[in-house]
Amino acid sequence: xxxxxxxxxxxxxxxxxxxxxxxxxxxxxxxxxxxxxxxxxxxxxxxxxxxxxxxxxxxxxxxxxxxxxxxxxxxxxxxxxxxxxxxxxxxxxxxxxxxxxxxxxxxxxxxxxxxxxxxxxxxxxxxxxxxxxxxxxxxxxxxxxxxxxxxxxxxx
Numbered sequence: 001x002x003x004x005x006x007x008x009x010x011x012x013x014x015x016x017x018x019x020x021x022x023x024x025x026x027x028x029x030x031x032x033x034x035x036x037x038x039x040x041x042x043x044x045x046x047x048x049x050x051x052x053x054x055x056x057x058x059x060x061x062x063x064x065x066x067x068x069x070x071x072x073x074x075x076x077x078x079x080x081x082x083x084x085x086x087x088x089x090x091x092x093x094x095x096x097x098x099x100x101x102x103x104x105x106x107x108x109x110x111x112x113x114x115x116x117x118x119x120x121x122x123x124x125x126x127x128x129x130x131x132x133x134x135x136x137x138x139x140x141x142x143x144x145x146x147x148x149x150x151x152x153x154x155x156x
Contacts, residue, residue, distance in 0.1 A: 016079025
């Protein structure tokens with residue numbers, strides 16, 4: 001079975017890069033410069049909200065910069081990671097599978113280490129990092145394997 005039947009079109013890689021960069025810029029604006037634009041203070045429906053008081057199934061006002069940045073970052077990385085290469089071969093399918101398996105190992109180690117060394121809201125923060133880390137690790141692993149296989153072809 002060919003893996004590339006389930007991949008996104010290659011043309012979605014560029015929008016993925018743009019979304020990823022936009023997410024990174026938004027997170028830097030929030031955490032490095034403490035930027036909180038007023039237009040992103042929004043009333044949102046919350047299934048569960050816990051700040052000063054706990055609310056369930058109600059409307060809350062929230063600064064949405066972090067949420068939008070996270071969505072842009074996750075969607076961008078997803079588009080980059082799961083877009084086809086310009087030339088897809090059985091070798092790229094094999095490299096994708098190898099990268100995915102290595103990512104599964106990384107994920108297991110990350111979750112176990114998080115459970116052992118982060119507690120309370122620290123663990124929740126680690127899980128938030130994990131949401132991006134697995135995509136980033138898969139992408140870096142696949143690109144490295146692809147680079148290494150192309151370098152090997154040149155030497156032969």
